[in-house]
Amino acid sequence: MSVRVLIVDDSAFFRKRVTDILSSVPSIEVIGTASNGLEAVEKAKSLAPDVITMDYEMPVMDGLTAVRRIMAESPSAILMFSSLTYEGARVTLDALEAGAMDFLPKNFEDIARDASKMQDVLKSRILAISKSSPRRSQLRRKMIPSSHANERREQPAKLGRSAANLSPSSASRLATRSSLESPQAKSIKPINRTRAHLRKPAGCDIVAIGTSTGGPVALQKVISTLPANFPVPILLIQHMPATFTPAFAERLDGLSALRVKQADDGEDVLPGNVYLAPGGKQMLINDRAGRKRIMIHEGDERLTYKPSVDVTFGSVAKSFAGKALAIVLTGMGADGREGSRLLKSSGSRVWTQTEATCVVYGMPQAVDKAGYSDERLDIDEFSERIINEFS
Numbered sequence: 223m224s225v226r227v228l229i230v231d232d233s234a235f236f237r238k239r240v241t242d243i244l245s246s247v248p249s250i251e252v253i254g255t256a257s258n259g260l261e262a263v264e265k266a267k268s269l270a271p272d273v274i275t276m277d278y279e280m281p282v283m284d285g286l287t288a289v290r291r292i293m294a295e296s297p298s299a300i301l302m303f304s305s306l307t308y309e310g311a312r313v314t315l316d317a318l319e320a321g322a323m324d325f326l327p328k329n330f331e332d333i334a335r336d337a338s339k340m341q342d343v344l345k346s347r348i349l350a351i352s353k354s355s356p357r358r359s360q361l362r363r364k365m366i367p368s369s370h371a372n373e374r375r376e377q378p379a380k381l382g383r384s385a386a387n388l389s390p391s392s393a394s395r396l397a398t399r400s401s402l403e404s405p406q407a408k409s410i411k412p413i414n415r416t417r418a419h420l421r422k423p424a425g426c427d428i429v430a431i432g433t434s435t436g437g438p439v440a441l442q443k444v445i446s447t448l449p450a451n452f453p454v455p456i457l458l459i460q461h462m463p464a465t466f467t468p469a470f471a472e473r474l475d476g477l478s479a480l481r482v483k484q485a486d487d488g489e490d491v492l493p494g495n496v497y498l499a500p501g502g503k504q505m506l507i508n509d510r511a512g513r514k515r516i517m518i519h520e521g522d523e524r525l526t527y528k529p530s531v532d533v534t535f536g537s538v539a540k541s542f543a544g545k546a547l548a549i550v551l552t553g554m555g556a557d558g559r560e561g562s563r564l565l566k567s568s569g570s571r572v573w574t575q576t577e578a579t580c581v582v583y584g585m586p587q588a589v590d591k592a593g594y595s596d597e598r599l600d601i602d603e604f605s606e607r608i609i610n611e612f613s
Contacts, residue, residue: 224251225352228271230262230288231255231303232280236328240275243341250348259283263291266298272355273299273348276322278313286317293321297356301347303328311469315438323351323581324435327463350435350554350582421612422453425571427545428491428507429454429608430538432531432561434461434553436581438470440601441551442477445496447605450479453612456496457485457505457538459531461553464502471498487518499529506537514541527557531585535561544569547611549604550595552580556588566594573597573604 227244229252231237237255244250254269256262260283266274274292278285289300302325304314314325324347329340433440437460445456462470467484474496475482485497485505491514499505504521507514517537521528531550535558538546548565550558552575562572574586574595579602589595599607 224249225349225355226251226253226269226272227348228253228262228265228269228274228298229255230257230259230274230280230285231277232257233277236277240344243344244348247345247349250345259285259288259291262288263295266292267296270296271298272352273301275301275303275348276317277303277328278310278317279305286313286320289317289320289322297321299323299351299355301326301351306463306465308465308469311463311466312473314466315470315473318438319442323354346554347435350584354581422493423612425545426547426611427454428457428538428542429547429549430457430459430535431549431551432459432535432553432558432585433551434527434555434557434582434585436552437461440575440581442474443601444549444551444604444608445474445480445482446477448478448480448608451494452480453493455491455493456480457491457507457534458496458498459505459529459534460498461527461529461557462501464500467498467501474498485516485518487516489516490514491516499534502528504533505529506534507541508537509541526555531558532561536564539564539568539570542570546570547608548572549574550586550589551575551601552582553585554582555584558585559588559592559594562589562594563592571596573599573607575604576600 227250229237229240231240234257237257241252241255244252253271254265256265258280262274262276263283276285276289285302292298292300300317300322302314302317302322304310304325304327306327318325326344326347431441431444441458441460460467460470471482471484478496480494480496482496482498484500491497491507497505497516500518503518506517508517521530521533525533535548538548539561546565548562548570550562550572565572572589572594574589576598577583577587579600580586590598
């Protein structure tokens, strides 16, 4: 079954170029184009695409408004095209919170020339997020044997219940459905609770979290509900352009009781602080005479990811041998697998996100298959599980 794609952009040139690129893939079918957000909303209803590529700055109706309308009226997997500016980052993060699954920088030069790397990235992103498309999920549900029909029919009635009252499998499905089909839910608000007996356990001096596709929303869910007196530092490694990470750190800081900032070279790693790796660079931890400091550098140009989860995890394995908790969340590829191996070898623990609650089950799957995961959790379970670890 081909992945059906709707392309939305006010530039006729950009629509044609993206159409040509995607049409070269046998498993992708471009079923239509739209030149503004309102047209996109209408075609999303009439064409029922698996994936929509969405520009954010358009006439008649902007991309963010269109995402909100589409996710409320005819949900689809949406890939945002964003400019590499602070404003572009802010709008893209809003779109991800509204229900878009992923984003790519909108670079006309890369699209215009025969840039095979950019084209390969676009194709792989489309195919990856299509697996979580609401339309394709509905088709899969129709193919489920009748013995499971009652379980499926009962789920809507459970949406208002706490995940704690559901079985793990039901909670996983509900978390995924809720994130895709309830885009108008209120923004995540921090729970500024403090735990009187929160403490640093003997086996954990730092938490490191790595993620990629689907990561911004996943990280919001985890970080926004941790208490202000969290007793160890937290490192975040999110695959993201350099112009996006300052806006993302600012957003997380506003949602969290903890202090969240983009990491700076040479600063001390302190308890109760969250450090986001800068886009386009590598973040490491340096341990000199027992003093832990952050190192930011350009890194090896041969590395695919900047920042790289493997690079940060590897430095944590050395600087916090046997005393780290690493978490690998939703994302494409296998970044984090080698770093998890090093962490496990040093005696630290690794948790991964369940397939059912990932936008893309790539990075966690790589760690799971390698046998490095100590515990698998739904995305809505991480925060409480982390807090319990330190209680």
